[in-house]
Amino acid sequence: GAVVSQHPSRVICKSGTSVKIECRSLDFQATTMFWYRQFPKKSLMLMATSNEGSKATYEQGVEKDKFLINHASLTLSTLTVTSAHPEDSSFYICSAREGALQQFFGPGTRLTVL
């Protein structure tokens, strides 16, 4: 299947700092990318959907000014957690899809905010 990479795989930061997570589709053009968040022992919750070149669509309850999503190319999307706080500590997983094809997932990024 297609490959989606995420970087970094793990990040620890101080409260109040910003963290950027990159998501790349390695062998296909990701016309749509999705960002999910997973708290310990919980399921994946969709945060936002982004189409290349367009503004992201955020799910209810997700602050767009706090979670900045950029999808500037067909192979790269970034999620920036601004002014991170301990409650933002979570496992963030990106997913990418080319057109109507299957949705592929990255390996996830573990964010810990001290």
Place this chain on the structure above:
Amino acid sequence: KQEVTQIPAALSVPEGENLVLNCSFTDSAIYNLQWFRQDPGKGLTSLLLIQSSQREQTSGRLNASLDKSSGRSTLYIAASQPGDSATYLCAVRGSGNTPLVFGKGTRLSVIA
């Protein structure tokens, strides 16, 4: 809004047993359904994908069925092994450019 429910939330079985995990969804107008495995602290591994026009898919000891009209899917694991211990997630995709919607998962423990 699509809602996905998985039963049971947790399951513990002795090695060698056959078992069934259940998934139900509220909106039957789906594009496909996918079963994933997730090990603790890790990402997702796709196990089986069933298109809306299909009734089942098989891969090795795994068999997934889909009854779209009743909003149900099952994942059958034959001859379970300790290495099968993980959380199994069911996810449903609606029509159009919609994302996968996940259930809360079933945490499986296979005891040697």
